[in-house]
Amino acid sequence: MIHLKRITKSFGRNEVLKGIDLTIRKGEVVAIVGPSGSGKTTLLRCINYLEKPSDGEISIDEFSVHFKKPHKKDIHALRQKSAMVFQQYNLFRHKTALENVMEGLVVVQKIPKEEARKRSVELLEKVGLGDKLDSYPSQLSGGQQQRVGIARALALNPEVILFDEPTSALDPELVGEVLGVIRKIAKEGITMIIVTHEMAFAQDVANHVVFMEGGVIVEEGPPNVIFNVPKEERTKQFLARYTSESAYSI
Amino acid sequence: MGTPFDIAYVYEYFLKLLPFIRISLLIVFGSIVVGMGVGLLVALPRLYKVPVLQRFSQVYASFFRGTPILIQLFLIYYLLPELLKLVSIDVTKVPVLIFVILAYGLHSGAYFSEGIRAAVSAVDRGQVEAAYAVGMTGYQAFTRIVFPQALAISIPILANLIIATLKDTSLAFTLGVMELTGKAQTLFTVSRHMLESYLALAIVYFILSFFLEKMFNFAERRLLKHEAPIAKEDKVPMGRKWLNRTLDPDIALSKGGAGV
Numbered sequence: 001m002i003h004l005k006r007i008t009k010s011f012g013r014n015e016v017l018k019g020i021d022l023t024i025r026k027g028e029v030v031a032i033v034g035p036s037g038s039g040k041t042t043l044l045r046c047i048n049y050l051e052k053p054s055d056g057e058i059s060i061d062e063f064s065v066h067f068k069k070p071h072k073k074d075i076h077a078l079r080q081k082s083a084m085v086f087q088q089y090n091l092f093r094h095k096t097a098l099e100n101v102m103e104g105l106v107v108v109q110k111i112p113k114e115e116a117r118k119r120s121v122e123l124l125e126k127v128g129l130g131d132k133l134d135s136y137p138s139q140l141s142g143g144q145q146q147r148v149g150i151a152r153a154l155a156l157n158p159e160v161i162l163f164d165e166p167t168s169a170l171d172p173e174l175v176g177e178v179l180g181v182i183r184k185i186a187k188e189g190i191t192m193i194i195v196t197h198e199m200a201f202a203q204d205v206a207n208h209v210v211f212m213e214g215g216v217i218v219e220e221g222p223p224n225v226i227f228n229v230p231k232e233e234r235t236k237q238f239l240a241r242y243t244s245e246s247a248y249s250i
Numbered sequence: 251m252g253t254p255f256d257i258a259y260v261y262e263y264f265l266k267l268l269p270f271i272r273i274s275l276l277i278v279f280g281s282i283v284v285g286m287g288v289g290l291l292v293a294l295p296r297l298y299k300v301p302v303l304q305r306f307s308q309v310y311a312s313f314f315r316g317t318p319i320l321i322q323l324f325l326i327y328y329l330l331p332e333l334l335k336l337v338s339i340d341v342t343k344v345p346v347l348i349f350v351i352l353a354y355g356l357h358s359g360a361y362f363s364e365g366i367r368a369a370v371s372a373v374d375r376g377q378v379e380a381a382y383a384v385g386m387t388g389y390q391a392f393t394r395i396v397f398p399q400a401l402a403i404s405i406p407i408l409a410n411l412i413i414a415t416l417k418d419t420s421l422a423f424t425l426g427v428m429e430l431t432g433k434a435q436t437l438f439t440v441s442r443h444m445l446e447s448y449l450a451l452a453i454v455y456f457i458l459s460f461f462l463e464k465m466f467n468f469a470e471r472r473l474l475k476h477e478a479p480i481a482k483e484d485k486v487p488m489g490r491k492w493l494n495r496t497l498d499p500d501i502a503l504s505k506g507g508a509g510v
């Protein structure tokens with residue numbers, strides 16, 4: 001169980017998150033949707049402390065951190081409980097696919113090399129890259145790089161995996177393979193928070209959908225409610241714009 | 251001048267110059283070692299935006315890049331001992347070679363600091379964040395992710411700098427150090443075959459530069475193997491292509507050698 005309580009974040013005088021409360025149950029897949037600039041990325045980055053929240057609290061099971069004045073070792077622990085899949089993949093460019101996945105296991109979790117290798121190979125096979133173990137990121141397509149990114153996150157065995165628009169940097173024909181992998185691991189009961197603009201995908205894999213705008217959660221609920229019978233006017237407008245936009249692009 | 255050109259002298263002088271390669275290379279490598287240390291010290295405050303030190307680093311880099319190396323040599327050799335005398339440190343017994351290495355070291359340190367800054371900034375921020383996200387500490391992220399890539403990126407910068415310093419050492423003779431250029435000048439004072447002497451000197455410098463360049467090309471290929479596109483798909487020479495993309499042209503680190 002993950003609780004976010006009153007998370008706020010300002011950049012200078014610009015308040016980007018205005019008090020976010022969110023509860024995520026174990027094994028749940030949460031999709032966050034909303035217009036760009038609404039603070040979705042910032043929220044994910046706050047959860048694993050790539051961005052320092054101005055205030056608020058996060059608790060993951062028994063463990064909790066107060067963001068007002070967090071301890072250094074709590075920050076480190078928080079980062080180890082979450083893993084992130086980035087929009088731009090952010091693979092380590094000087095390491096092979098296999099080494100990218102092994103890195104955290106060996107360096108952070110101090111798992112013996114052989115064991116780390118075995119686990120990493122299994123994960124790369126799971127994301128369909130069993131034949132690319134020794135390729136460097138520069139030799140992989142965007143979709144393949146992102147799948148390595150997913151394997152890297154899975155390897156850490158985190159309490160929650162955070163996805164920040166995992167397919168929005170990809171060519172359209174590569175989106176499917178990455179969504180396919182995410183869908184597959186979602187079925188395994190791994191807790192995930194996914195920021196996405198792929199509405200059909202969100203509706204399909206998420207157990208819970210959150211609509212954010214202007215730094216607040218406007219509405220949240222099960223996908224069939226949010227996508228079919230939203231209560232809030234702003235949610236309706238956003239979704240309408242979205243469906244009409246994608247209708248045009250077909 | 252005045253004596254007719256005689257190719258035999260070129261060969262003779264070439265052989266006579268060879269032993270002095272040692273001195274020139276000693277100056278080069280001594281000053282590169284000093285320069286790397288100084289460069290790192292000067293680069294860190296700017297990389298981490300340390301308030302006052304950052305300004306100091308800027309002034310340092312501007313001074314050593316903006317004034318002729320010849321003047322820096324004189325200032326270090328003549329002015330520094332005077333200043334040290336004020337705090338009663340006597341350096342009159344220190345060999346001139348040490349001053350020369352110090353001067354070139356401080357000079358190349360300014361270029362190193364720029365190079366280190368450019369190389370570290372060329373490793374994109376996203377990779378550092380990914381390192382934090384997998385749970386690495388700042389130190390682990392630097393040593394395992396940033397540094398190895400920055401090193402590979404800086405190989406061409408390092409190569410330029412070493413070759414530039416090699417050429418700059420030709421001014422050390424002005425303080426009486428008998429390195430390659432100093433020796434070449436003594437060779438023709440007797441025989442008056444100046445042209446032959448300078449030609450032999452040029453050949454020596456050329457050969458040295460050539461081998462240094464080859465060496466660095468090799469190192470670059472080794473260290474940047476991860477940026478190699480799959481061979482048959484792409485014929486652009488590896489490494490460089492990626493470099494052009496990541497290194498900001500504004501911080502191009504060209505350095506042409508003695509700016510007198």
Ligand SMILES: Nc1ncnc2c1ncn2[C@@H]1O[C@H](COP(=O)(O)OP(=O)(O)O)[C@@H](O)[C@H]1O
Nearest residue numbers: 011014016034035036037038039040041042043
């Ligand atoms: N590092 C930063 N410094 C200043 N402002 C930022 C920074 N990161 C994000 N912002 C601002 O925060 C707001 C929310 O950004 P973001 O979280 O990226 O939104 P989203 O992911 O929903 O598009 C934007 O107005 C953006 O300009």
Ligand SMILES: [Mg+2]
Nearest residue numbers: 040041042165
């Ligand atoms: Mg975003």
